[in-house]
Amino acid sequence: MDKDVTHPGVKSVGWALVQASRLHRSRTGDKLSELGLFAGQEQVLQALANAAGPMTMGELASILRVRPPTASKTVSRLSTLKLVERHTEPGDARIVRVKLTKEGKRKAAAIDAIWDEVEAELLAGFDNKDRKRLRKLLRRAAKNLAGVTGADQTGFETDDEPDELEISERELAVTA
Numbered sequence: 001m002d003k004d005v006t007h008p009g010v011k012s013v014g015w016a017l018v019q020a021s022r023l024h025r026s027r028t029g030d031k032l033s034e035l036g037l038f039a040g041q042e043q044v045l046q047a048l049a050n051a052a053g054p055m056t057m058g059e060l061a062s063i064l065r066v067r068p069p070t071a072s073k074t075v076s077r078l079s080t081l082k083l084v085e086r087h088t089e090p091g092d093a094r095i096v097r098v099k100l101t102k103e104g105k106r107k108a109a110a111i112d113a114i115w116d117e118v119e120a121e122l123l124a125g126f127d128n129k130d131r132k133r134l135r136k137l138l139r140r141a142a143k144n145l146a147g148v149t150g151a152d153q154t155g156f157e158t159d160d161e162p163d164e165l166e167i168s169e170r171e172l173a174v175t176a
Contacts, residue, residue: 020122028114048099056098
């Protein structure tokens with residue numbers, strides 16, 4: 001590729017975010033394929049692994065920020081792979097609860113290791129302060145877009161400890 005040719009959005013934060021996201025998804029997808037999974041399926045397994053018990057399709061869809069039919073389709077595929085089990089609620093067959101199988105729990109643990117590995121690759125050269133600041137900024141950006149699109153804004157809470165930039169901004173405000 002000619003080095004003088006650049007994308008017009010190269011100075012845009014959104015463009016950089018999209019590129020990082022695409023590369024992250026591709027790298028994660030490559031690693032997941034070694035487990036016989038596709039990108040997106042790991043999120044269902046992770047959500048179920050972190051749940052206190054079986055989840056309804058609605059709960060799962062809400063956590064994943066997808067529509068219930070999307071969650072249901074993914075659960076069906078994971079059920080075929082014997083990674084999750086679906087059970088109807090006694091007394092109300094319309095309510096379906098999903099939980100991991102033993103194999104699903106094993107895959108979820110392997111997925112955690114993959115996410116840790118890819119995150120280490122993504123953030124190589126970042127110190128802990130940079131990592132925390134980036135996480136907080138991305139959560140804030142996601143919450144902003146959720147607000148203007150009418151999407152659920154919960155789950156974007158930032159870390160409790162203020163970062164050094166926020167402390168510096170407060171100190172400047174006090175001295176001004």
